[in-house]
Amino acid sequence: xxxxxxxxxxxxxxxxxxxxxxxxxxxxxxxxxxxxxxxxxxxxxxxxxxxxxxxxxxxxxxxxxxxxxxxxxxxxxxxxxxxxxxxxxxxxxxxxxxxxxxxxxxxxxxxxxxxxxxxxxxxxxxxxxxxxxxxxxxxxxxxxxxxxxxxxxxxxxxxxxxxxxxxxxxxxxxxxxxxxxxxxxxxxxxxxxxxxxxxxxxxxxxxxxxxxxxxxxxxxxxxxxxxxxxxxxxxxxxxxxxxxxxxxxxxxxxxxxxxxxxxxxxxxxxxxxxxxxxxxxxxxxxxxxxxxxxxxxxxxxxxxxxxxxxxxxxxxxxxxxxxxxxxxxxxxxxxxxxxxxxxxxxxxxxxxxxx
Numbered sequence: 001x002x003x004x005x006x007x008x009x010x011x012x013x014x015x016x017x018x019x020x021x022x023x024x025x026x027x028x029x030x031x032x033x034x035x036x037x038x039x040x041x042x043x044x045x046x047x048x049x050x051x052x053x054x055x056x057x058x059x060x061x062x063x064x065x066x067x068x069x070x071x072x073x074x075x076x077x078x079x080x081x082x083x084x085x086x087x088x089x090x091x092x093x094x095x096x097x098x099x100x101x102x103x104x105x106x107x108x109x110x111x112x113x114x115x116x117x118x119x120x121x122x123x124x125x126x127x128x129x130x131x132x133x134x135x136x137x138x139x140x141x142x143x144x145x146x147x148x149x150x151x152x153x154x155x156x157x158x159x160x161x162x163x164x165x166x167x168x169x170x171x172x173x174x175x176x177x178x179x180x181x182x183x184x185x186x187x188x189x190x191x192x193x194x195x196x197x198x199x200x201x202x203x204x205x206x207x208x209x210x211x212x213x214x215x216x217x218x219x220x221x222x223x224x225x226x227x228x229x230x231x232x233x234x235x236x237x238x239x240x241x242x243x244x245x246x247x248x249x250x251x252x253x254x255x256x257x258x259x260x261x262x263x264x265x266x267x268x269x270x271x272x273x274x275x276x277x278x279x280x281x282x283x284x285x286x287x288x289x290x291x292x293x294x295x296x297x298x299x300x301x302x303x304x305x306x307x308x309x310x311x312x313x314x315x316x317x318x319x320x321x322x323x324x325x326x327x328x329x330x331x332x333x334x335x336x337x338x339x340x341x342x343x344x345x346x347x348x349x350x351x352x353x354x355x
Contacts, residue, residue, distance in 0.1 A: 013108075013149055013150050013151075013178050015150065015178065015179060015210065016050070016051065016080075016081040016107055018050040019048065019050055019080075019252070020252055020256075023252055023255045023256070024223075024227050024232075024233060024234040024235065024251070024255060025050050025051070025210065025212060025233050025234025025235075026049040026050050026051075026234055026235055026236075026237070026248045026251055026252075027049050027050060027051040027052070027053060027181065027212055027234065027235075027236040027237070028040070028043060028049045028051070028052050028053065028236075028237065028238070028241055028248075029053065029154075029181070029214060029236045029237060029238030029241070030053040030054060030055055030056065030085050030110075030112075030154070030238075031055070031238050031239070031242075032055050032056065032115075033055065033295075034055075034242065034295070034296075035052070035053070035054065035055055035072070036055065036068065036069070036071070036072055036279070037071045037072040037075055037076070038275075038278040038279045039275070039278070039279060040052050040072060040076070040078050040082070041077055041078060041278060042245065042271070042274055042275050042278050043078075043241060043245045043248075044077075044078035044079065044080065045274075046245035046246045046248075046249065046271065047245070047246050047247075047248050047249025047250075047252075048078055048079065048080045048248060049080065049237075049241075049248040050080065050081075050234070050248075051080065051081055051082075051083060051107065052072070052076075052078060052080055052081070052082045052083070053082070053083045053085050053110055053154070054069050054072045054073065054082060054083065054084050054085050055069050055072075055085065056069075056085045056086060056087040056112050056115070056126075057069055057084065057085065057086045057087070057097060057101075058087060058088065059086050059087065059088030059090070059093050059094050059096075059097045060088060060090060060093060061090065061093060063088075063093065063097065065097065065100055065101065070104065073104050073105060073106055074104055074105065076105070081107030081108075082106065082107055083106060083107045083108045083109070083110045083150070083152060084101045084104070084106040084108075084109055084110065085110040085111075085112055085154070086098065086101075086109065086110070086111055086112065087111075087112040087115060087120065087125050087126050088125055089123065089124040089125045089128070089129065089135070089139075091138055091139055091142050094111075094139065094142065094143060095142050095143065095146045098143055098146045098147055099146060102147075102148070102149075107150060108147070108149055108150025108151060108152055108178065108179075109143065109147050109149075109150070109151055109152070110151075110152045110153065110154060110181075111139070111140075111143060111151075111152070111153050111154070112125075112126050112154055113126065113127065113129045113130060113136070113153060113154065113155040113156075114126060114127050114130075114154050114155045114156040114183050114187070115127050116156070116187045116188075116189075116190045116191075121159070121187055126187075127155075127156055127159060127187030128159070128187070130155065130156065130158055130159045130164060130168065130187060131159045131164070133164050133167045133168055133171065136168055136171055137171050137174070137175075140153070140171055140172070140174075140175035140177065141175055143175075144175040144176060144177070150178045150179070151176075151177060151178055152177060152178055152179040152180070152181070153172060153177050153179075153180050153181070154180075154181040154182075154183070154214075154236075155168070155180070155181070155182060155183070156182070156183045156184075156185055156186055156187055157182065157183070157184060157185065157186055157196055157199040157200075157203075158186045158187070159186060159187045159188065160186060160187070160188045161186065162186070162199060165199065165202075165203075166206065169203055169206045169207050170206070172207050172208075172209065173206075173207055173208050173209075176208075176209075177207075177209055178209055179209055179210050179211075179212065180203070180207055180209055180210075180211045180212070181211075181212040181214050181236045182199075182200050182203050182211055182212070182213065182214060183195075183214040183215045184196045184197055184199055184200045184213070184214070184215040185215060191239075194216075195215035195216045197213070197215075197226060197229055197230055200213045200215075200226075200230045200232060201229060201230040201231060204230050204231045204232050204233075205231070210233035210234070211230075211232050211233055212232060212233065212234045212235060212236040213226050213227070213230050213232040213234070213235050213236070214235070214236040214237075214238070216240075217235045217236075217237045217240060217247075218240045218342050218343060219240075219244075219247065219250070219341050219342050220247065220250040220251045220253065220254035220255075220260050220341075221254065221260075221341070222342075223235050223237075223247075223251045223254070224254055224255070235251070239299055239349070240299070240343075242296050242299040242300065243299040243300050243302055243303055243343065243349075244263065244303065244339070245271060246261060246263055246267075249261065260341075262338055262341075263338065263339040264334070264335055264337055264338055264339065265304065265330070265331035265332065265337040265338065265339055266331060266332070266333045266334065266337065267339070268300065268303070268304070268331055268339050269327050269328065269331035271300075272293070272296075272297065272300065272327055272331075273324065273327070275293070275296060276289070276293055276320070276323075276324075279292065279293075286319055286320055287318060287319075289320070290317055290318065290319060290320060290322075290323050293323065294314065294315060294317075297311075297314050298311065298315075298349040299349045301314060301347065301349070302340075302343035302344060302347045302348075302349055303339045303340035303341075303342075303343060303344065304330055304331065304339070304340075305330060305344070305347075306340075306344040306345075306347065307347075308344075308346075308347045308348075309330065310326065310327075310330040310331075311347065313326045313329075313330070314326055314327075
């Protein structure tokens with residue numbers, strides 16, 4: 001094991017207060033084209049996480065802060081702090097964007113060093129940065145100097161392997177990053193492999209700042225296991241919060257020793273319809289709006305029925321009436337009809353191909 005880089009005094013920037021003192025932190029993971037202002041509002045109504053993070057602001061020589069992403073900050077009605085996420089590789093322009101973000105009511109600036117999209121990492125952005133610790137050293141140094149408040153990082157454990165993992169963790173310490181969110185897979189593993197929780201545990205032991213564990217946190221029970229095993233300060237949840245927007249509330253219940261809320265299929269049906277209207281664009285054709293909903297329902301459907309019948313029918317819906325009718329058939333009223341606490345085995349959330 002390499003020796004840690006010597007770091008100066010730990011950052012004194014306090015994190016925003018959690019909803020309930022003494023409990024692990026929770027955060028909704030940023031997901032491009034998903035975690036916009038309307039989606040955050042719907043999640044908050046089901047039981048908000050401690051923190052939200054925006055979709056990433058793309059930073060390059062011609063970039064300006066995208067208005068639709070900025071809405072999640074300036075029109076935030078969740079009652080919870082929102083961190084502004086950036087992605088890019090040009091240091092001067094990252095500094096410029098970080099300065100621009102200071103003019104808005106952000107909780108802090110977050111740097112994306114984990115996006116596994118090939119179109120992103122081929123530009124040396126997102127997860128692509130993990131191949132170049134020297135570049136990371138310069139980027140973190142410049143942004144730490146630029147951000148008078150909270151500066152946070154979201155990353156993966158490596159690009160193709162963990163060769164640079166410890167070096168990058170030491171750079172997180174060197175530049176006094178205030179919060180690290182760590183997805184326990186490499187960039188090349190995308191979302192396919194098992195999560196390497198041992199690497200998250202290793203990072204918790206090595207970094208000075210609080211760490212949020214990210215990757216396959218599917219339920220309150222799984223969150224308990226991840227927190228106990230890794231020692232992380234909290235969890236960041238993405239796809240499984242689309243499937244189960246009550247998960248943050250359930251985690252707080254479990255951590256408090258309270259009974260974990262059981263969610264009925266009727267509540268899920270109501271969530272789907274509320275989300276449909278929340279994310280609808282006034283001028284969008286109905287077919288396009290239905291297609292947009294399918295990217296959420298691909299995940300929701302993992303907890304509806306063990307055979308995947310809802311997913312099969314949903315993926316073929318063409319109109320709002322079709323979609324809502326399918327929901328009503330598969331999600332009837334009654335306390336006996338429960339939504340699965342964990343995804344059903346073998347019910348796969350895959351991109352829709354029928355629209």
